[in-house]
Amino acid sequence: MVRLKNRYLLVNILYPELEDRKGKTKVPDIVEFNQPTTDAFTAGALLKGLKAEIADVFGDYGSGAISESLNVKYLSPATSTFILRVSRAYYKLAWAALSLMTSVPVKDGKNCVFRVVRVSGTIRKAEEEAIRRARELILKAR
Amino acid sequence: MLYDLNVPWSMDQYHPHQQRTISFLSELGYDTLALNHTITGSLPAAIINPIPAVPSFEIPKKTVLLRRCTLNIVDPSQNYRLPALAAVYDILALRPTTEKAFLAACLSLDSHSIISLDLTQRFSFHFKPKPLMTAINRGIMIEICYSQSMDTSGDGSSARRNFIGNVVAIVRATKGRGLVVSSGAQSVLGVRAPADVLNLLDVWGLKKERGLESLGVNPRGVVVNEGLRRTSFRGVVDVVEGG
Numbered sequence: 001m002v003r004l005k006n007r008y009l010l011v012n013i014l015y016p017e018l019e020d021r022k023g024k025t026k027v028p029d030i031v032e033f034n035q036p037t038t039d040a041f042t043a044g045a046l047l048k049g050l051k052a053e054i055a056d057v058f059g060d061y062g063s064g065a066i067s068e069s070l071n072v073k074y075l076s077p078a079t080s081t082f083i084l085r086v087s088r089a090y091y092k093l094a095w096a097a098l099s100l101m102t103s104v105p106v107k108d109g110k111n112c113v114f115r116v117v118r119v120s121g122t123i124r125k126a127e128e129e130a131i132r133r134a135r136e137l138i139l140k141a142r
Numbered sequence: 143m144l145y146d147l148n149v150p151w152s153m154d155q156y157h158p159h160q161q162r163t164i165s166f167l168s169e170l171g172y173d174t175l176a177l178n179h180t181i182t183g184s185l186p187a188a189i190i191n192p193i194p195a196v197p198s199f200e201i202p203k204k205t206v207l208l209r210r211c212t213l214n215i216v217d218p219s220q221n222y223r224l225p226a227l228a229a230v231y232d233i234l235a236l237r238p239t240t241e242k243a244f245l246a247a248c249l250s251l252d253s254h255s256i257i258s259l260d261l262t263q264r265f266s267f268h269f270k271p272k273p274l275m276t277a278i279n280r281g282i283m284i285e286i287c288y289s290q291s292m293d294t295s296g297d298g299s300s301a302r303r304n305f306i307g308n309v310v311a312i313v314r315a316t317k318g319r320g321l322v323v324s325s326g327a328q329s330v331l332g333v334r335a336p337a338d339v340l341n342l343l344d345v346w347g348l349k350k351e352r353g354l355e356s357l358g359v360n361p362r363g364v365v366v367n368e369g370l371r372r373t374s375f376r377g378v379v380d381v382v383e384g385g
Contacts, residue, residue, distance in 0.1 A: 014166075016162060016163075016166040016330040016331065016333065017162075017329075017330060017331060018158055018159060018162045018330070029162070029165045029166075029169070030169060033166065033169060057302075092341055092344060092345050093345065095338070095341045096341060096342050096345045098338075099334055099338040099339075099341065099342055100291065100292055100342075102292060102331060111331050112331075113331065113333065113334065114338075115170070115334070115335045115337075115338060116335075116337060116338060116341070117335075117337075
């Protein structure tokens, strides 16, 4: 009864916006969608940006509800993937806030789309899914 | 099969952007898309479909593109030549801006299959179950464009507040049935994956089961019905090539 239950969200950052490639070779769309993210995107920046968004959309109620449990468990700017931990009771709030965010929460952050690809009760399954997806992406991008 | 029945199209749109939007939607899992041409004001004398039947750019293999028109109606007693409009497009939707027009669209008008309201506005009337359910029982679905909730430009994001309030009211009045959810995304950044959309709807009061219906079953109903209306005699007799 006293065990705190969490949900681990595996999130991809996608960049669907067209950008002027200035004459470089044409890359397939799927590779452009899954671009790497700037190194300025740290766990701290993500938490700050997400908390600001939750405060904006859900106000003090949302901020208070997730404050104890919100944590970034894994972050890879290179693969534009991160795993977020939220308490089970309020993970939908955090997920909704992520969906409503429109740009990377760093200074002059690019416009992007946050897509939650897996919700899991354990971090192990989220990690396995991340590995599986990375593999799939390499095959798709060939 | 997931549907996105509102991908805004305009005459002077930049083709690579449109292609990008379609490519992104296809990547996220939406198979059938409807390019939506919005008409406000009066109709031209000769009604033609400006959306090209075959896209001038490449689209992903499994994507099906339909052509849709959304007509703003203000006064239902005015003759909008709806049957003529419906004949030219694959899907016809109405956007009533007054209560009279809304009631007419729900109860009496016939040629359309979607009622799409601009949910970022405050409406002077309440959404009552009776007219909405009458419309749904006639086969007319109510549309919710989720990208309007991401519109935070200017005016203290009252757009988002109005949108959520209206969505909550519509879900309450219809009990979640007869809804069609689509992106309505003006740019490719307003598009979200189906799981994200379902979660947003869940937060706003539409349970996952109904949400899934509104992404798959209901839009399919609209597309099939509109197809039947145009090709066969009341869905009973159809002329088929071959044999």
